[in-house]
Amino acid sequence: MKINNPLIAGLAASEQPKNPNRRKFIGGVAAVAGAATLGGIFPLGINSASAASHGKPETTSAKLGFIALTDAAPLFVALEKGFFAKHGMPDVEVLKQSSWGTTRDNLVLGSQRNGIDGAHILTPMPYLIASGAMTANNIPTPMYILARLNLAGQCISVGSEYKDLQVGLDTSSFSQALAAKREAGNAINAAMTFPGGTHDMWMRYWLAAGGIDPDQNISTIVVPPAQMVANMRVGSMDTFCVCEPWNQQLVNQGIGYTANTTGEMWHNHPEKAFAMRADYVDANPNATKALLMAVMEAQIYCEQAENRREVAEICSKRRWIHAPFDDIVDRMEGNFDYGNGKVIENHPDQMRYWKDQASYPFKSHDLWFLTENKRWGYLPQDLDSQALIDQVNREDLWREAALALGVDSADIPESTSRGIETFFDGKTFNPDNPQAYLDSLDIKRT
Missing domain, CATH: 3.40.190.10 (Periplasmic binding protein-like II)
Incomplete structure (x- = not known):
């Protein structure tokens, strides 16, 4: 694959998108731990910090894409339960895309050219778009990952x-x-x-x-x-x-x-992300925080067992997945009939929307995806993975939104790395040494 893109060659500082609004997360977690929780409403960890504790949104609108899958449920719920409006974004549109290729193309266009501003998206895609590895003529479109939408599932x-x-x-x-x-x-x-x-x-x-x-x-x-x-x-x-x-x-x-x-x-592996065009985020930092808070609140709602059946009903609607409720509800509630005689109730590897720090976008997970893309020849071996991750992954904004929303400190990771990951075949991925992982694999294109 020919990739004519300066970002791939090392991401020199002069080549990276300017980001005057980047703010680093410094402390503050301890203050969250002492706040009283609203356990009756959000037992999974929203405390009494006000959702209004961010500046007025620069815009009240955003166009967000989704694919008809149950891990897009937080976007459906955020709209249907009024979370976007609650956080000052009443004009958000959540728009169905026909394929991931269409999602990519509409992100490249942007809403100013009848595309979209952000999306429910496969975690590696913002990197493949921001690097130009999977765009027309390998032209990069700067992207930010703001949150993970789910684990596994x-x-x-x-x-x-x-x-x-x-x-x-x-x-x-x-x-x-x-x-x-x-x-x-x-x-x-x-x-x-x-x-x-x-x-x-x-x-x-x-x-x-x-x-x-x-x-x-x-x-x-x-x-x-x-x-x-x-x-x-x-x-x-x-x-x-x-x-x-x-x-x-x-x-x-x-x-x-x-x-x-x-x-x-891979237990609790990262899956979809909530990502947006960098230009939208840079121009609208308050609106971005509002969107993030709404999505995070929806993730908590989706995670709660007592809401899963309702979430399945929402997903089944024509405007969203448009599939029979019976095709959705069992696995939404964590019950898996494999169709071959194997049945597992309350599956330990069911989809997680919030539990187990599902929403936080660990940089170490993004590093695994870039390493695997190198493994299969989608990305060049000399790609500076860490530089690209630092450009695309905006976990700092997730932390800001989490504090503003009043997320319990237990749900805010102390590190951007989840540490060493272990796979079903015994292989391990140490984010401090991705090359050792790559070297351990027998089948690869490298």
Whole structure:
């Protein structure tokens, strides 16, 4: 892939977008811990600090994109429950996008050119857009990640033709079946939603961990989330990775089954992000904080068990996911019928919207995604990952919004790193030495 982009070559200071509004988070967490909590309303950690403790928004509007997936629920809830309006942003529009490619293109356009200002987005995408690695003519559009929207909650599904194999985390029997199918002259396909995105990373990691080269032994294809089930029905793919409700819908229609939830591959892994164009944030710091506070409040609402059924009902609406309630509610409530006889109630790897510091955008997690994108050749080896992360990841703004909202100190991490991460195959990622992780992997393009 040819990438003609000065940001990739080292991110010299003169090449980075100017950001006069960046403010570093310094102390203050202790003050939050002493505030009285409104446990009856927000038992997961909103205290009595006023949501009005930020300046007047410079604008009351923003156009935010989303894909029809349950991890976009915080945006739906923020609009439907009035959280955007509560925080001074009554004119926010939450607009459905047909694919992640469309989301990218509309972010590049921006709302001034009939695009969007921000989005529910695959965590690596703001980096692929800001670096120009996945934009037209490799022209970068500066982006900021403001929050993580969720942890885990994705799945890898396989077609019913492999039901007897009981495919799970172990792909050994699946690998043999795919090889036999390929040798018979049949196409074999693994579907994901965007090159270099989270679903691509989970699919590739799972296949490679079992010795299946995702570039040599199977064709990796891009399919929009809402089209996954239809394509599996007509035999266009053997396996796919996507968020809900499409895995559950596959089970409900008897077309396939869930091989694993991605949280079983990496417990509490980062997934979607709330990101915005840098120019919107830089021009509207107060409006940005208001948006963040509304989204965070919605994340807390979505996390609470007593709200999950209502959140599923909201998601099912035509304007949002437009899928049957029965395809959404079980996994929204944490109950997983894999469709192959395996059933787990209150799944330990169910989607998290707020619990376990789900909302905070750890820089160490972004480093893993950039390292994996280097692994598969989407990003060059000499990319200065840390410089790009420091440009794109605005965890400082998340902290400011958290303090203004009155988030409990226990939900505000002390570090930008969650430390060493361990995967299902025994591999570990130490953010202090990403090259050692990359060197430990057998299948890679480097």
